[in-house]
Amino acid sequence: MSSSSLVPPESLPSSLVLVGCGKMGGAMLEGWLRMGLSGERVTIVDPNAAHHLVAVCEQHGIALNPSPELIRPPEVLVLGIKPQMLDEASPTLAPLVGPETLVLSILAGKTIADLKARVPSIRSAVRAMPNLPASVLRGVTGVAPSPEVSARQREVAETLLSGVGRVEWLDGEHLIDAVTAVSGSGPAYVFYLTECLARAGAALGLPADLADRLARATVEGAGELLHRSDLPPGALRENVTSPGGTTAAALNVLMRENGLDPLMREAVAAAHRRAGELSG
Ligand SMILES: NC(=O)c1ccc[n+]([C@@H]2O[C@H](COP(=O)([O-])OP(=O)(O)OC[C@H]3O[C@@H](n4cnc5c(N)ncnc54)[C@H](OP(=O)(O)O)[C@@H]3O)[C@@H](O)[C@H]2O)c1
Known part of the structure; x- marks a missing residue:
C-alpha cells in the first residue's frame, strides 16, 4: 500500500x-x-x-x-x-x-x-x-x-x-x-553509484560539475521511470540495451562474473551483519 x-x-x-x-x-x-x-x-x-x-x-x-x-x-x-x-x-x-x-x-x-x-x-x-x-x-x-x-x-x-x-x-x-541492509541503507548505495558515475564522466574529460549534473539527473530520471513503470528493472534495462551498442558495452563490464552483482551481495551482506551486531 x-x-x-x-x-x-x-x-x-x-x-x-x-x-x-x-x-x-x-x-x-x-x-x-x-x-x-x-x-x-x-x-x-x-x-x-x-x-x-x-x-x-x-x-x-x-x-x-x-x-x-x-x-x-x-x-x-x-x-x-x-x-x-x-x-x-x-x-x-x-x-x-x-x-x-x-x-x-x-x-x-x-x-x-x-x-x-x-x-x-x-x-x-x-x-x-x-x-x-x-x-x-x-x-x-x-x-x-x-x-x-x-x-x-x-x-x-x-x-x-x-x-x-x-x-x-x-x-x-x-x-x-535484511530490510535494513537493502532498503534502510540502500539510498546511500544509490548516492554512491551517482558519485561513481560522475567521477567516471570526469575521467573521460567532462568538466567535473557537468559530470555531477549528468550523473545526478540520470539517477533521478531512472528512479522516476522505475516509479512510474510496472516493468521489472531487468526489463527496463533490456529495453535500453541495443545488442552491440554502447550500453551493452558498459553492461558487459558491470555484469561480468566478478562485476556488480557479487560486489552488491557482499556489500548488503556486510550491512546485514552489522545490523545484527548493533541490535539490542
Ligand atoms: N532518519 C532515518 O532515515 C531513519 C531510518 C530508519 C529508522 N530511523 C529511526 O527513526 C528514529 C528517529 O530517527 P531520526 O533520524 O528522526 O532522529 P532525530 O531527528 O534525532 O529525532 C529524534 C527526536 O526525538 C527527540 N527526543 C530525544 N529524547 C526524547 C525523549 N526522551 N522524549 C521525546 N523525544 C525525545 C529528539 O530531540 P533532541 O533533538 O532534542 O534530542 C529528536 O527531536 C531512530 O530510532 C532511527 O533508528 C530513522
Missing part, C-alpha cells in the same frame, strides 16, 4: 501519541496530516521541539508537550526517538501504554522483545524500518507485528506508515535486519 492522499477516517487512529518528533517523526507527522488525520487526535512529546514543529502544532491544533498526567493512553503510541534514548525515555513511556494501545516503533536495532523488557505493559507492537526517502513521502517501510496485533491494529499501522511511502509486511521480525 502506498498513499499520502486522504484515507477513510475509520482506518486512522482515534488517538495517537508521537514520542520523538525529529526527522523521521516529522516526516510521518506530515504524511498523517496530509492523509487527513485530525491534529486534535494527535499529541506530541518532544522536549526540545523545533520552531517549525511548534508552528505545525499550533496550525493543526496538536497538543505539544502537555503535562504527562494529562496524556491518556492512546490507540497508537509511535516511538520516533533515537534508539540510544530508549532507556532514558522508558519511564515516560510506561504510563502511555494501555491494554489496547498499539506501540509502533521505528527504532533501528531495538526488537519488540527489547521494548517489552523496558516497558512491560506493552502488548501489541509493530516494529518498522522506514528509509530516508520517507522525508519526501517516497520511502519504503518493512514492518513486523507482534503476535498480539489485531486486524484493526494492523490496518491502522499500515495506514499510518503508508503516509510516508510504500509498506511491506514481513513474515517475521528476523527479516528486519
Whole structure:
C-alpha cells in the first residue's frame, strides 16, 4: 500500500501519541496530516521541539508537550526517538501504554522483545524500518507485528506508515535486519553509484560539475521511470540495451562474473551483519 492522499477516517487512529518528533517523526507527522488525520487526535512529546514543529502544532491544533498526567493512553503510541534514548525515555513511556494501545516503533536495532523488557505493559507492537526517502513521502517501510496485533491494529499501522511511502509486511521480525541492509541503507548505495558515475564522466574529460549534473539527473530520471513503470528493472534495462551498442558495452563490464552483482551481495551482506551486531 502506498498513499499520502486522504484515507477513510475509520482506518486512522482515534488517538495517537508521537514520542520523538525529529526527522523521521516529522516526516510521518506530515504524511498523517496530509492523509487527513485530525491534529486534535494527535499529541506530541518532544522536549526540545523545533520552531517549525511548534508552528505545525499550533496550525493543526496538536497538543505539544502537555503535562504527562494529562496524556491518556492512546490507540497508537509511535516511538520516533533515537534508539540510544530508549532507556532514558522508558519511564515516560510506561504510563502511555494501555491494554489496547498499539506501540509502533521505528527504532533501528531495538526488537519488540527489547521494548517489552523496558516497558512491560506493552502488548501489541509493530516494529518498522522506514528509509530516508520517507522525508519526501517516497520511502519504503518493512514492518513486523507482534503476535498480539489485531486486524484493526494492523490496518491502522499500515495506514499510518503508508503516509510516508510504500509498506511491506514481513513474515517475521528476523527479516528486519535484511530490510535494513537493502532498503534502510540502500539510498546511500544509490548516492554512491551517482558519485561513481560522475567521477567516471570526469575521467573521460567532462568538466567535473557537468559530470555531477549528468550523473545526478540520470539517477533521478531512472528512479522516476522505475516509479512510474510496472516493468521489472531487468526489463527496463533490456529495453535500453541495443545488442552491440554502447550500453551493452558498459553492461558487459558491470555484469561480468566478478562485476556488480557479487560486489552488491557482499556489500548488503556486510550491512546485514552489522545490523545484527548493533541490535539490542
Ligand atoms: N532518519 C532515518 O532515515 C531513519 C531510518 C530508519 C529508522 N530511523 C529511526 O527513526 C528514529 C528517529 O530517527 P531520526 O533520524 O528522526 O532522529 P532525530 O531527528 O534525532 O529525532 C529524534 C527526536 O526525538 C527527540 N527526543 C530525544 N529524547 C526524547 C525523549 N526522551 N522524549 C521525546 N523525544 C525525545 C529528539 O530531540 P533532541 O533533538 O532534542 O534530542 C529528536 O527531536 C531512530 O530510532 C532511527 O533508528 C530513522
